[in-house]
Amino acid sequence: MSFLSYMINGISLGSVYAIIALGYTMVYGIAKMLNFAHGDVIMVGGYAALTMLLNANASPLAAVLVSIVVCTVLGITIEAVAYRPLRAAASPLAVLITAIGVSYLLQNVVLLIFGSNPKNFQSVIPVPDLKLAGGALMITGETIVTIISCIVIMTVLTLFINRTRTGQAMQAVSEDKGAAQLMGINVNQTIALTFAIGSGLAAVAGVLLCSSYPSLSPYTGSMPGIKAFVAAVFGGIGSIPGAMIGGILLGVIEILAKAYISSQLADAIVFAVLIVVLLVKPTGLLGKQIQEKV
Amino acid sequence: MKKNSKIFRQNLITYGMVIAAFIVVQILQSTGHLSSLFTGLLVPICVYVILAVSLNLVVGISGELSLGHAGFMCVGAFAGAFFTKCTQDTITMVPLRFALAVLIGAIAAAIFGILIGIPVLRLKGDYLAIVTLAFGEIIKNILNVFYIGRDSNGFHMSMKDQFSLGMEADGKMLLGGPQGITGIPKNSSFLAGIILILITLFIVLNLINSRDGRAIMAIRDNRIAATSIGINITKYKLMAFTISAALAGMAGTLYSHNLATLQASKFNFNTSILALVFVVLGGIGNIRGSIIAAVVLTALPEMLRGLSNLRMLIYAIVLIAMMLFNWAPAAIDWRSRLKERLKHSRANGKEAA
Amino acid sequence: MAMLEVNNLSISFGGLHAVDNFYMNIEKGQLYGMIGPNGAGKTTVFNLLTGVYKPDEGIIRLDGTDITGKSTIEINKAGIARTFQNIRLFKELSVLDNVKAGLHNHHTYSTLAGILRLPSYYKVEKEMDERAMEILKVFDLDGEAEYLAGNLPYGKQRKLEIARALATDPKLLLLDEPAAGMNPNETQELMDTIRFVRDHFDMTILLIEHDMKLVGGICEELTVLNFGQVLTQGKTSAVLSDPAVITAYLGE
Numbered sequence A: 001m002s003f004l005s006y007m008i009n010g011i012s013l014g015s016v017y018a019i020i021a022l023g024y025t026m027v028y029g030i031a032k033m034l035n036f037a038h039g040d041v042i043m044v045g046g047y048a049a050l051t052m053l054l055n056a057n058a059s060p061l062a063a064v065l066v067s068i069v070v071c072t073v074l075g076i077t078i079e080a081v082a083y084r085p086l087r088a089a090a091s092p093l094a095v096l097i098t099a100i101g102v103s104y105l106l107q108n109v110v111l112l113i114f115g116s117n118p119k120n121f122q123s124v125i126p127v128p129d130l131k132l133a134g135g136a137l138m139i140t141g142e143t144i145v146t147i148i149s150c151i152v153i154m155t156v157l158t159l160f161i162n163r164t165r166t167g168q169a170m171q172a173v174s175e176d177k178g179a180a181q182l183m184g185i186n187v188n189q190t191i192a193l194t195f196a197i198g199s200g201l202a203a204v205a206g207v208l209l210c211s212s213y214p215s216l217s218p219y220t221g222s223m224p225g226i227k228a229f230v231a232a233v234f235g236g237i238g239s240i241p242g243a244m245i246g247g248i249l250l251g252v253i254e255i256l257a258k259a260y261i262s263s264q265l266a267d268a269i270v271f272a273v274l275i276v277v278l279l280v281k282p283t284g285l286l287g288k289q290i291q292e293k294v
Numbered sequence B: 001m002k003k004n005s006k007i008f009r010q011n012l013i014t015y016g017m018v019i020a021a022f023i024v025v026q027i028l029q030s031t032g033h034l035s036s037l038f039t040g041l042l043v044p045i046c047v048y049v050i051l052a053v054s055l056n057l058v059v060g061i062s063g064e065l066s067l068g069h070a071g072f073m074c075v076g077a078f079a080g081a082f083f084t085k086c087t088q089d090t091i092t093m094v095p096l097r098f099a100l101a102v103l104i105g106a107i108a109a110a111i112f113g114i115l116i117g118i119p120v121l122r123l124k125g126d127y128l129a130i131v132t133l134a135f136g137e138i139i140k141n142i143l144n145v146f147y148i149g150r151d152s153n154g155f156h157m158s159m160k161d162q163f164s165l166g167m168e169a170d171g172k173m174l175l176g177g178p179q180g181i182t183g184i185p186k187n188s189s190f191l192a193g194i195i196l197i198l199i200t201l202f203i204v205l206n207l208i209n210s211r212d213g214r215a216i217m218a219i220r221d222n223r224i225a226a227t228s229i230g231i232n233i234t235k236y237k238l239m240a241f242t243i244s245a246a247l248a249g250m251a252g253t254l255y256s257h258n259l260a261t262l263q264a265s266k267f268n269f270n271t272s273i274l275a276l277v278f279v280v281l282g283g284i285g286n287i288r289g290s291i292i293a294a295v296v297l298t299a300l301p302e303m304l305r306g307l308s309n310l311r312m313l314i315y316a317i318v319l320i321a322m323m324l325f326n327w328a329p330a331a332i333d334w335r336s337r338l339k340e341r342l343k344h345s346r347a348n349g350k351e352a353a
Numbered sequence C: 001m002a003m004l005e006v007n008n009l010s011i012s013f014g015g016l017h018a019v020d021n022f023y024m025n026i027e028k029g030q031l032y033g034m035i036g037p038n039g040a041g042k043t044t045v046f047n048l049l050t051g052v053y054k055p056d057e058g059i060i061r062l063d064g065t066d067i068t069g070k071s072t073i074e075i076n077k078a079g080i081a082r083t084f085q086n087i088r089l090f091k092e093l094s095v096l097d098n099v100k101a102g103l104h105n106h107h108t109y110s111t112l113a114g115i116l117r118l119p120s121y122y123k124v125e126k127e128m129d130e131r132a133m134e135i136l137k138v139f140d141l142d143g144e145a146e147y148l149a150g151n152l153p154y155g156k157q158r159k160l161e162i163a164r165a166l167a168t169d170p171k172l173l174l175l176d177e178p179a180a181g182m183n184p185n186e187t188q189e190l191m192d193t194i195r196f197v198r199d200h201f202d203m204t205i206l207l208i209e210h211d212m213k214l215v216g217g218i219c220e221e222l223t224v225l226n227f228g229q230v231l232t233q234g235k236t237s238a239v240l241s242d243p244a245v246i247t248a249y250l251g252e
Helices: A002-031 A038-055 A060-086 A093-114 A141-163 A165-175 A177-182 A187-212 A222-235 A240-260 A266-280 B002-030 B036-061 B069-087 B094-120 B125-144 B190-208 B211-221 B223-228 B233-256 B269-282 B287-327 B329-352 C042-049 C072-078 C095-102 C111-116 C119-138 C154-167 C184-200 C212-218 C236-240 C243-250
Strands: A130-132 A137-139 B147-151 B154-158 B172-176 C004-013 C016-026 C031-035 C057-062 C080-082 C172-176 C204-208 C221-226 C229-235
Touching: A002 A038, A002 A137, A002 A141, A002 A165, A002 A187, A002 A222, A002 A240, A038 A060, A038 A093, A038 A187, A038 A222, A060 A093, A060 A187, A060 B287, A060 B329, A093 B269, A093 B287, A141 A165, A141 A187, A141 A240, A165 A177, A165 A187, A177 A187, A222 A240, A222 A266, A222 B125, A240 A266, A266 B094, A266 B125, B002 B190, B002 B287, B036 B069, B036 B190, B036 B211, B036 B233, B036 B269, B036 B287, B069 B094, B069 B125, B069 B172, B069 B233, B069 B269, B094 B125, B094 B233, B125 B269, B190 B211, B190 B233, B190 B287, B190 C111, B211 B223, B211 B233, B211 C095, B211 C111, B211 C119, B223 B233, B223 C072, B269 B287, B287 B329, C004 C042, C016 C031, C016 C042, C016 C221, C016 C229, C031 C042, C031 C184, C031 C212, C042 C080, C042 C172, C042 C204, C072 C080, C080 C154, C095 C119, C095 C154, C111 C119, C119 C154, C119 C184, C154 C172, C154 C184, C184 C204, C184 C212, C212 C236, C221 C236, C221 C243, C229 C236, C229 C243
Parallel strands: C031 C204, C031 C221, C080 C172, C172 C204
Antiparallel strands: A130 A137, B147 B154, B147 B172, C004 C016, C004 C057, C221 C229
16 A cells, blocks of 8 residues: 555656646757756745735635746746847857856845745645545545646647647747748747746646645755756657656656665666666657757 | 967966966965955865866867766765775875875776766767766765775675664774765865866866867767768767866865865755856856856855855856856847947047047 | 679668669779769768668678778778768868868877877877878868868868868768859869869769769769669760650659
């Protein structure tokens, strides 16, 4: 029974990674950049929700919505101010380093406003825990909501990308920016929209993460951010189902490693699995193999 | 050839800059013009300069993104400190022992460089980057659960805890898991740091301007063309990666002998990123730029210490602003236009005079 | 014995026969041309000859040695050098260093000698400089030796690529559309250079080209490729007046 409950916890944690990884993967697929500040947007989302709950006495739903709006605006602003000017820079590393700068900036702004002490986050999820097998297996409300959110987001996003004009514009920009521009697609707008969606998802991930692991500090976003980045690569960066599978596998491996091998070595094991996967399949589980034309 | 003498002159300027900095600091120190805060920063600055130059060999010269450079520094730091702890009683000549420790730190890191490089360098671009990140984290994690002690029976090793070492009463802890290595003699000095910087520069600059360096840069510029003229990609990628790892290991040993206590958690992802920031800010492939960026960015947060809470905020803003200023095509255009205008107005001024 | 002997060479990509039962013999010192409509598989043949792709079937012999399935590096060492349709220079290296990179396997010293600046470093580097300048002079690029390769005008970049390939001291030189993007004057000049290279370096040359003036002007023999197969082969004048060739180019 304990194995089953570890599995469920793993899927739950993995679902959070998956939602964050979706943001990473979309931005990477379209803007071809690793947005290192993505993890910190999650943290901002957490603080936005917390402030609404504590200071404005808002309902959980309102708190989540405000958090999404804050992160979306933040994402668009970051892209416009810090990333867009560097899109045509001589080296793709320039925007990577700037993203690191943005990450430090977000952490320190939050540090100044809220202080460095971890805040206790009240779960915003009103769903009761589910007890199965006569109480031997308990699934928390947070777990249920996290997993369901993940499935819903993934489905909606896939439909959006494949069925709507805007989604197809995104695919076109991701294939070839220049050609997309010639076809009359507004590339800047499309990229901004991608950041908006990715950051909105980060807010959701932030609230879910803090509901399950109720401690929030300015550095809360970094490690889940890195893990989600790993998950995105794991599944094949640029691929939406890949981010999903990568995220969930990563969560499961992490929880199982913690439970059965060593809690201190869990991260090392997660990273080791990633390395093995990449050595066997160099572009991730569902990544496209690109052959350079000679 | 003309070009060789030009490179020679450029390199001389770089060496001269380092030596001049050393002399200036010595004068300031002897006349009492150097604050204790800044004195404390001297060795760390040397550490980060070496780290930045070594990373530039991978990122700038070999053209691969590495996000796990702190891992090699970590290996070097622990290997060197471990050696010093073991030989503290047998080798009493400190400079010799320290030189050996540095050598061992470099060799240990180089071995890891080869072990990691062989499987990993087949990957390209961001995938290579993420795997280096993963290795950096793994090295840190494993060192965190490693216990080594020594008693009259020899060495004892465990990955569980201190007590499973099963040492005799006279046993001494050498490596204590998350506590790391304690009681490392403070053998690093500014002079040692400067010497190691000069060695690093000597190796890197001479490598770049040699047959092997040319091959490494040719691969960076065009892999397919490089193979077409018979250059072995794996060999040269691995060479750059390993030499870079060795130098980072050297920086690590210098670092660990500047602290009493060495913990693996110091060598996290942020340290790797910091090194990358130096490289990109100083100009990818520009060795002198790496040095300057490492000095400025290591000193800056300390200079801002008076501003307490604001200092990391200012650091972040300065970093973003400098990146935009240095790299944004719009900013580059604007700067060249400004330069033109200045030139014009100066020329006009001369005519008027 | 021919310099290059190719028999029954085939490769397919996902069911598409890109090159099918290709054959060709080139004698030492020949200037040989390969023509055919776009997509006929000409560059694929080059990629097979240089080991970028491994053939599904067939045999390639260079100067009597079987080089089929060898790696690009081994094939270059065996004596085939090439240029690329889309220029592939080392853009951030100087013109001189591009050629010196081509000399990589012929003038060597150890890594340690390079780092420690041992006498062998100075001696070999000097030899490399001299040899590279010699080659650059042939292409009239010696004046631009210190320029970054990426800053050269297009026509000179094409020449530099040939110079770099020659630096590897090949037996057979493959040129992939050397005149692409050149104006008539530059093409004329290139024709003279290619002839000069053949005579001066005692070289065997196989080139892909669309410019019929160049092909008719300098190639002694031609192979025409169509849909991955050899359409016809022989003396240039005979091939160019073959009705089947004209049909392949102009359609029915």
